[in-house]
Amino acid sequence: MKPYREMSRDELLALKAELDRQFEDVKGKGLKLDMSRGKPTPAQLDLGMGLMDVLNADSDMMTENGTDTRNYGLMDGIPEAKRLMGDMMGGVPAENVIVYGNSSLTIMYDTVSRAVTHGVLGSTPWCRLDQVKFLCPAPGYDRHFAITKHFGIEMITIPMTPTGPDMDLVEKYVSEDPAVKGIWCVPKYSNPQGISYSDETVRRFAALEPAAEDFRIYWDNAYAVHHLYDDRQDEILELLGECEKAGHPDMVYEFASTSKVSFSGAGIAAFASSAANIEEAKRSMTIQTIGHDKVNQLRHVRYFKDIDGIRAHMRRHAAIIRPKFEAVLAVLDRELGGLEIGEWTKPLGGYFISFDAMEGCAKAIVAKCKEAGVVLTGAGATFPYGSDPLDSNIRIAPTYPTADEMAAAADLFVLCVKLVSIEKLLAQ
Numbered sequence: 001m002k003p004y005r006e007m008s009r010d011e012l013l014a015l016k017a018e019l020d021r022q023f024e025d026v027k028g029k030g031l032k033l034d035m036s037r038g039k040p041t042p043a044q045l046d047l048g049m050g051l052m053d054v055l056n057a058d059s060d061m062m063t064e065n066g067t068d069t070r071n072y073g074l075m076d077g078i079p080e081a082k083r084l085m086g087d088m089m090g091g092v093p094a095e096n097v098i099v100y101g102n103s104s105l106t107i108m109y110d111t112v113s114r115a116v117t118h119g120v121l122g123s124t125p126w127c128r129l130d131q132v133k134f135l136c137p138a139p140g141y142d143r144h145f146a147i148t149k150h151f152g153i154e155m156i157t158i159p160m161t162p163t164g165p166d167m168d169l170v171e172k173y174v175s176e177d178p179a180v181k182g183i184w185c186v187p188k189y190s191n192p193q194g195i196s197y198s199d200e201t202v203r204r205f206a207a208l209e210p211a212a213e214d215f216r217i218y219w220d221n222a223y224a225v226h227h228l229y230d231d232r233q234d235e236i237l238e239l240l241g242e243c244e245k246a247g248h249p250d251m252v253y254e255f256a257s258t259s260k261v262s263f264s265g266a267g268i269a270a271f272a273s274s275a276a277n278i279e280e281a282k283r284s285m286t287i288q289t290i291g292h293d294k295v296n297q298l299r300h301v302r303y304f305k306d307i308d309g310i311r312a313h314m315r316r317h318a319a320i321i322r323p324k325f326e327a328v329l330a331v332l333d334r335e336l337g338g339l340e341i342g343e344w345t346k347p348l349g350g351y352f353i354s355f356d357a358m359e360g361c362a363k364a365i366v367a368k369c370k371e372a373g374v375v376l377t378g379a380g381a382t383f384p385y386g387s388d389p390l391d392s393n394i395r396i397a398p399t400y401p402t403a404d405e406m407a408a409a410a411d412l413f414v415l416c417v418k419l420v421s422i423e424k425l426l427a428q
Helices: 009-026 042-047 049-053 081-088 102-118 140-152 167-176 199-206 240-246 274-287 294-306 309-334 364-372 402-428
Strands: 033-035 097-099 133-138 154-160 179-183 218-222 252-257 270-272 343-346 353-357 374-376 395-396
Touching: 009 049, 009 402, 033 402, 042 309, 049 294, 081 097, 081 270, 081 294, 081 309, 097 274, 102 140, 102 218, 102 252, 102 270, 102 274, 133 140, 133 167, 140 154, 140 179, 154 167, 167 179, 167 343, 179 374, 218 240, 218 343, 294 309, 309 343, 309 353, 309 402, 353 402, 364 374, 364 395, 364 402, 374 395, 374 402
Parallel strands: 033 374, 133 154, 133 179, 179 218, 218 252
Antiparallel strands: 097 270, 252 270, 343 353, 353 395
């Protein structure tokens, strides 16, 4: 079929009548699918059930350095868990890692909160400043943006490119404006585009010369081990090491968790940074907590053993979700290829596919899908303040539905894209 823009009005009207009929047929099927979040499917969660068996009433509960995980101590995490999480983040030394509870999002929230109330390494607390700004590569992770919005921090949208954020803009804002205190990054298989930062992009981050001494890069390694393929995998440079080479060891905060490796509510999460930043975080931790769940840390280490164990486990995850990604992409290619009414990413890992509709169509497409029983992430959610200036980006989360449900959802999605695109063209 030729591109929709090349069709006459009569051709578009005839096509719309046929698509409207198809849409009513789909509505009659009573679909009820929620694809609004990137959740593991139950089959993925079942993969980790062995975690429940590695410790029992007869287990040795001691760490490798002789600490009883049932008792107080090792506030920054057991040594073997620090090593495991450092390896998962790309080879960060264990001494640069703190292992927390189950959520990296909690660590990110606490890190921003600490900067607001107490400052960063002796700098003025952000709550005493007239203006605090964050750079927000977009499309991006809505929960990052929610944290900065919650604290009243001004968000500046930075466009994403195929190699990461627009670094010319990043360098300009960071070097010229002392009110810019941070930037959110998902450097590997980014949410939602699945983009991995190039070596040049990582090195440019490490070489930044901030106008603000308390500027930090918030480096969220959410998908560090979440490959879809064995033979095609993105790899990125480890930023903490690159910052040390560039003479900026304190400029990065790294975050990671096993939320999509083991269990979303019962994994372990970690923070990595320079020695100075680690000591500052620990000073607050001594007030905040006596220590996190070391028994769960031990459980994870005994089960996965090392980074190779995690990689083997994630290959089993990939075997479950890869067909769902491929099914969605096949439908997009078959039904929308050549129509010039949308573009989409083809990620090699992560949890999402990013779709860009015609300008001004995303909200209508999401609403039309919901009308027929498929809930997507709200249009605009992938931008600061929930506002996509082009109203075009839609995040597709293929992981949770079954294969059959995913096929039905993809068919409905492309149908809605076609209908809304035709309506947009007819209105012009």
